[in-house]
Amino acid sequence: MKSSTLRTAEQITDQELIVLCLEGKDAGYTGLYNRYARKVYNSISRMISHTGEAEDILQDTFCTVFSDVSKLKGVLSIEAWVRRMAINRSISHLRKRKITFSDLGEMDVEDEVNNDSDDMEIFDCRVEDVKKSIEELSSGYKTILNLYVFEKMTHEEIAVMLGVSASTVRTQYHRAKKRVLLSLKDKCYYE
Template sequence: MLQKENISDQELIAMCLRGKDAGYTGLYNRYARGIFNSISRLVAHSAEAEDILQETFCNVFSDQKRLMQINSFEAWVRRMAINKSISHLRRKKLLFSDLDNYEFMAEADYDIREDEIFESRVEDVRRCIDELSDGYRTILTLYLFEKMPQDEIALTLGLAPSTVRTQYHRAKKRILVSLKDKAYYE
C-alpha cells in the first residue's frame, strides 16, 4: 500500500506510465475528492458530477504523452474537470445572457454591507448558492471557489467581462437577500 506523504505525484505518474495500477489509484485517491467538489459546485446533480469526474480521470490516464509533460497534476486535472463541467452545462442549453446593453454595478458602487453574507451559517450559504440559476452559480463558483479571474471566466464562457461582473454581483445580491429572508423567518 502506498503512503500519501511518502510518494510524489511525479513518482505516481511514472508508475502510471509503466502500467502500474498503484500509480493510477494513488493519483485518483489523492485528488478525486477535491476535484469532485469543484465539479459539484458547478453541476448541481451529484450523479452527473460523478460521471464528469470519472470521464476526466479516464481522459487524464489515457493521455500518456501529456501525462509525461505535466508539472502540476492537480491543476491540470482540475482545469480539465472544470472545462468538462462547463461543456456539460452548455449541452444542457445553459444560457449565459450577455448584458452589454444593460447597466451594471461598478466596483465603486459596492456596498460593504453586502459582506454580511459571511456572518451567516455555512449551510445556509451553501443552500443559497445551490438555489441560484445555473448561470449565476457557475460564475460565482468559478470566481470564488476556483479562484478564476473574471476576465478568464468571460473568455471561457464566451461572455463580455462586464456580463461576468454583473452576474457575479447579482448572484451575491441574491444570496444576501435569501439569507436575510431566512433570518427574518427564523
C-alpha cells in the same frame, strides 16, 4: 538485510505517480485518483447539482487524464490541470442543458459594482445556509460564483472559458452575490 523503502501515498510525488502510470502500474492510477478525486469532485459538484451527473463528469475527467497521462509529464500542477479539465467538462455539460451565459451589456456593470453596499452587512449564518443559498441560484449564476470564489479564477479567465465578455462575468457575479445575500437575509440574523 536491505532496509524497507516503502513509502506512504503522501510521500510519493505526482511525477513518480505519473511514471508508475506510464509503466502501466495500477498503483500510479490509484494514487492519482485518490489524491485528487475528492477535490475535483467538489469543484464539479459546486456547478452541477445532480450527484449522478457530477460523478459521471468526474469519471470522464479521470478517464481522459489516464488516457492522456503522457501529457502530465510536463505539467507543473497536476491538480490545477485536472480541475481545469473537470471545470471545462462541467461547463460543456451545462451548455448541453442549454444553460447560457448571456451578454448583458456594459451599462449594467457599473450599476452592479457601485450598488454593493449590501456586502458590508454582517450575517450570523450557518455554513448550510450559505451552501443552500448558493445552490438555489440558477446554473449560470452558480457557475460564475463558484469559479470566482472557490476556484479563484479571475473574471477574465472565466470570460474566456465561457466565451462571454469580462463585463458579463462581473455583472453576473455581482448579481449572484446579491441574490445570495438577499437569500441569507431571510435565513440568518444580520446587523
